[in-house]
Amino acid sequence: MNDTTRDIHIHVPVLTRVEGEGALKIDVVDGAIQNLALHIYEPPRLFEKFVEDYECNQVIDMVARICGICPVAYQMSAVQAFESLFGFQPPDWVRDMRRAMYCGEWLQSHALHIHLLSAPDFLGFDSAIAMAADYPDAVRRGLELQSLGNDLIALFGGRSVHPVGVRVGGFYRAPRQDEVAALLQRLEAALPAAEALVGWTAGLEFPDDEQAFTSVAMSHPDEYAINQGNLISGQGLETEITFYESYFEEHQSPHSTALHSTLDERPYLVGPLARLNLNFHQLPKPVRKIMDGCGIPFPSHNMFHSIVARAIELHLAVYEAIRLLQNYHLPDEPYIPLKPREGNAFGCTEAPRGILWHRYDVDDRGMVRHARIVPPTSQNQWRIEEDIRLSLERFGLDNPDDALRMRAEQVIRNYDPCISCATHFLRLDVHRR
């Protein structure tokens, strides 16, 4: 090392029960970023082979194993794909309860990210544990909301991590009225905290970092899209999910096992901020009112506002779950048996981190012959890299390496990437010449 080149190695070793690893390498030449590469090692690619030669309902349970934080999203995209292929339109009860279950996932995932992963960045703490000393009530609120979301998932899925309740044609089991009533009571009690959370996040201090980017999300004519709809973009695209592959491409990148997704050969954004930018006009009135009063203007092109977008969606999730469960009734049957059909099955839903697109080639016995899964993190990867570059240049590359690392980590955490997005997951190498 000489006085013009500095290396920093901040290393979290790979241990058991770590979902993945992220690393960032930046080359700074003459005060400008010349090379920037975000390394991601992503497991879902392996699952595409694992699920071959398994029957549809087995696949629904298998894909839930891809992610411990958003298993419902994987199940919902898969079941939507199979049911669509088999010509099945879920009845209202199934549709509503799946949306309620999905609200549980948004609730737990957003609560975790806001309170334990992202807020410490904004408040100047290196971890949620340190933050808990000064903000115990905020951390408790996060844990309680997260727990409530998990219990809502478990209500329909039997358990919150890798749930098993969803099947082709409906659910394996319909929750009892008393189970639903008990959870409904807790959701109603949590609504004020969810409302207050929006203002709390909006009161954080945000860097001024407007950037031009294209938002991509699902859109549904009747509701804020979660588990149904077409694909839309901020550039005017609207297409059915079946045509995803006609517009979105994936490219191999030498520095990552995750593929880079592009739209019109450009990076794009998926996730809470993209959804809110495109669909905020469909928020239910009480949720919209809180959003309008929070002081952050949406649509926004400042990625640091994603924590506020996440809080607004958390409020939406609680509100929607209450609305859906208030109308709960026991169905005659929790599912309708379906006859498999050969063909190409397409599914797409809004995982907490953005659109999760599935394609399955299925034979006439309902066995999966080929699968393609495009998770949100790979779709955001190029956008994250672009954002880091712009953010660090605006932040100032002459800042100390530690400050650069912290800012880069915060930028990456704005996307809530589903790798081992630990508080310090980033190994950063800065080379200055």
Next chain:
Amino acid sequence: MTRVLGVGSPFGADRLAWLAIDHLAGLGWKDCELVKLDRPGSRLVSYFHDVEQVVIIDAVRLSDQPGSVVAIDLERLQRLDYPTSSHGFGVAEAVALARQLGELPPRLHVLGIQTGEDVKQLPAVELQVLANLVSGYLDPAS
């Protein structure tokens, strides 16, 4: 009431605590709730509520014999090169968070089951030692 939490995942030696829970379930203890948890992360804190005593069992990598069972005091827990859960929130972090929030149960014990160097392999666990340790927590007079 005592709650015994087996923390793990379906992968390799990370299952050790679940196997331990299966063994304890066969002993028919009363006033003892046995729970298997799959990478609970920060959710672990919620299992500290409404109970007098909690015993956490988890796989650890120490320098002891693979399969051996060790009681880990809370100070040592924080210093361990400890396997982390999703989002980097493992048992040590969850216990530290609960302590910071004043939400530790009145009595908390942590038992580690030693993995081998190859964490894909399941070592033979000292189940009798484990059962004796937990039994001692349930009935300190014994």
